[in-house]
Amino acid sequence: MSNPATQPILTMSGIGKSFPGVQAVNNASFELRPGEIHALVGANGAGKSTLIKILTGVHRADRGVITVNGSPVSIHSPSDAQRLGIAAIYQELMLVPGLTVHANLFLGHEPTKHAFVDSDSERTLAMRQFQKLGVKINPDALVKDLTVAEQQLVEIARALMAEARILVMDEPTAALTPREVEILFGILRELTNQQVGVIFIGHRLDEILAIADRVTIMRDGATITTCPASELSRQSLIEQMVGRSLTEEFPKAPPPDEAIRFEVRHLSGGMIRDASFSVRRGEVLGLTGLMGAGRTELARLIFGADRKAAGEILLDGDGLRVDSPQSAIKQGICLLTEDRKSQGLILKATAKENFALPNLHFWSKLSWINGGKEASRFLKHVELLDIRLSGPDQRAEDLSGGNQQKLLVARWLESQSQVVIFDEPTRGIDVGAKYEMYLLIRDLAVQGKVVIMISSELPEVLGISHRILVMRDGQIAGELDPSVATQQDIMALAG
Secondary structure, three states: OOOOOOOOOEEEEEEEEEEOOEEEEEEEEEEEOOOOEEEEEEOOOOOHHHHHHHHOOOOOOOEEEEEEOOEEEOOOOHHHHHHOOEEEEOOOOOOOOOOEHHHHHOOOOOOEEOOEEOHHHHHHHHHHHHHHHOOOOOOOOEHHHOOHHHHHHHHHHHHHHOOOOEEEEEOOOOOOOHHHHHHHHHHHHHHHHOOOEEEEEOOOHHHHHHHOOEEEEEEOOEEEEEEEHHHOOHHHHHHHHHOOOOOOOOOOOOOOOOOEEEEEEEEEEOOEEEEEEEEEOOOEEEEEEOOOOOHHHHHHHHHOOOOOOEEEEEEOOEEOOOOOHHHHHHOOEEEEOOOHHHHHOOOOOEHHHHHHHHHHHHHEEOOEEOHHHHHHHHHHHHHHHOOOOOOOOOEHHHOOHHHHHHHHHHHHHHOOOOEEEEEOOOOOOOHHHHHHHHHHHHHHHHOOOEEEEEOOOHHHHHHHOOEEEEEEOOEEEEEEOOOOOOHHHHHHHHO
């Protein structure tokens, strides 16, 4: 933990912001001290994003007072925020992939020499900044050739070179490996030693409790509480975020039957080598490992999205011929992809259209679609899964992350899938929506379906699964019993 000073570098008091028909933020408050890592948490729709957009000049508050270094300020634009030493690093990084690292660092304020861009000065200053951060990044490398973690460090360096003293980090660990998270946290702690204040927004509660000095919890647009992270447990943090007591964070399905429903035998293709496993009726099988271990690649082979070189796939003892996603769907296999926005949904299409895509053959005869049946089936799943939307014609891109995920589940339930593969089912959704997703996974297992859950979040893998398979380098490295296994056991197998 850092050792922040007591005098705030930033205060936001009585902040309010309304949009047509929505009170997004209502009398919210937030404070940041120099040298502090202050986590801002809350469910989707709690008001976190709106509050941060007000701070960074994207939105203008309807009411309230913001002070920086003790003086009231007006922030009407991102450039106002930048002049005040406020910088934000979002989950979707704002770099130009085709430019070099040093060109990105100085984009828009390039040093010049004899009316030309002074690339040598850019390289020298970039190297100096990376040395301060204690990282090694080649200033001449193209940004597109860097890892996500390295790109994030470039964003941090750019913010510091602009003399930012208030650094906002939105979901900074979502795409990082555990080792990269460790490196990032080390750098954030070093920044606090330089009296930079860090606002940390995230959904991974263990990370928040590990890195934050204080935590501010928002719910329904208002600030609920601010307290030292050391005074919070994971359970108390969740309960304050969702506004209710939870008897258990990870509701697990009852023990599965002994009967084997699904088998993968010696499956190979791409980076996957000789993968074999079975899943019992009503079982939730957890699949984990480091990023790049082959988890998603294995799921894609099973779903027919990638071509297998060898191996068999069996459901209820019958061999399946899976050579495309279409053939997988027809034979009862579905995949909820890791990236629901680019691979799972058509964001500009309506919720009902996304639901209908793989299921039109159920409601059509020749070239005619029975619109009434389509609508009634959609509304049944909306009620069943408690999908919160303004109506069937609301666009998928306007739904929250949790409701987007539920929409995908509704689609596959309608297709009568027997094998449901979830790839990172809770990535980017809040704790309330996570709990609902866990209940859904449990209910699918109770119905006797085969559930395979791929996840990087080790607490949920241990909490939800009946068994855990750990992957490393395209192979299944081992199997664990979650009733006795620990996160350390998983990491030992993952390498």
